[in-house]
Amino acid sequence: MNDRTCILSRDSGPREGLIRLALSPDGDVAPDVRAKAPGRGAWIGVSRAELQAAIAKGKLRGALARAFKGAPLSIPYDLPQRIATQLERDALDRLGLEAKAGHLLIGAERIETAARGGQLHLLLHASDARPDGASKLAQAWRVGSDREGTPLKGLVLPVTRTTLSVALGRENVVHAGLTDAQAAKRVRDALTRWLHFIGPEHAADPCADPAQGSTAPDITADPTAGSASTGI
Template sequence: MRTPPNERLTSDIAETGKARKASGPQKACPERRCILTGATESRDALVRLAASPSGLVLPDAQEKAPGRGAWVCSSRSAIEEAQTNGKLKGALARAFKTGDLEIPEELPQKIEDALKRVFLDRLGLEMRVGALILGTQRIAETARAGGISALFHASDASEDGRKKLDQAWRVGRETEGSGERGWTLPLDRDALSVALGRDNVVHLGLANDAAAARVLKPLKRLMHYLGQEIPDESGRANSRAATDTND
């Protein structure tokens, strides 16, 4: 992958400007600058693009390609518009200091597919370590016992099924009447079932806060890219809450 001349090959954790310092003993939050808007945001809120040796621009959702690449904070619709009017090509040319780039017409879809893959891979990892809870009955029982840190529903889950599990989750969290709800995923049951190798995956629960944090990171990035509003940390109002992609 090509590295913009002003970026060192091994400095993928370097910061753009000054990193925002978290309060207390927490580590600084790395920031990146969006090549389209110029806005500086948390690295977790942006998508990384990189160029192959031949100049082919592709998403690097796992952020493993050499160098820091080019970062975008825009939604899919904004990237599609920038690709149509030529702004994306110009921004990438400036980022990589070369006009010898190949930008696939389907780049916006490739980015979406890559972000979904990272999210689903994360779910698969949590399932293998026993942190992912599946099955409506098991989720309901575990939720009432206070054993679920985060609750998720497929995009095509029935409203009745969501409400029942949301209510069980609130009981276990002792937050009845709060309006807290599980997250509605930007994926339907078929996509979840195929990715996890299980039949009819409609609802999912995570057994601890650490697992929830690991899953929410790629989920927020995916939802931001799709232009979906991010719930607040309580899950209140679900997809109608104000967008906030910073952890």
């Protein structure tokens, strides 16, 4: 069984959607988002704001004390930021791996061609992408997947083209598209966990049509790649 239980909310979900906290030999609590650290771990599935509230109220310390069987522990003051940084790195690293595997396209023209040909499974934009360029690619995606008239669109990441370019080892990466369904799901899973943790206020979609209401990013828009779960 692959489910884990959040020590704060007590909700259960797949471990891929939760965040593991590990205890170092010195008793320091540290994020282990790839769940690779040895020893006992504790899992959380709350947002950054909820975690900060739990720290301030002492709830996290109590939950960790139970999870780690009363072992001495120290919670760093910047634990939420450390988690956010690791989640961002994990998501961008996943994009880099899919690029090396040949599953990721960059460049508006190449992405538009793939989208109109029904080969696109996930569409991503840097936070400073032009709304008109993002909208054009989204329209091509809808046309190529026979979903005209639906809200299908790309996701605007909470990083600029500079950060995205460095992550992918390319120059001026503004848009990216995943052309493999399983690769799209892996990226979607990593993004879901990251964006859920940092919260919609840090992951708003400036390319959204205000008439559609909420600007919270929808990263489960392509049903052909399967649904992603935050695990909480």
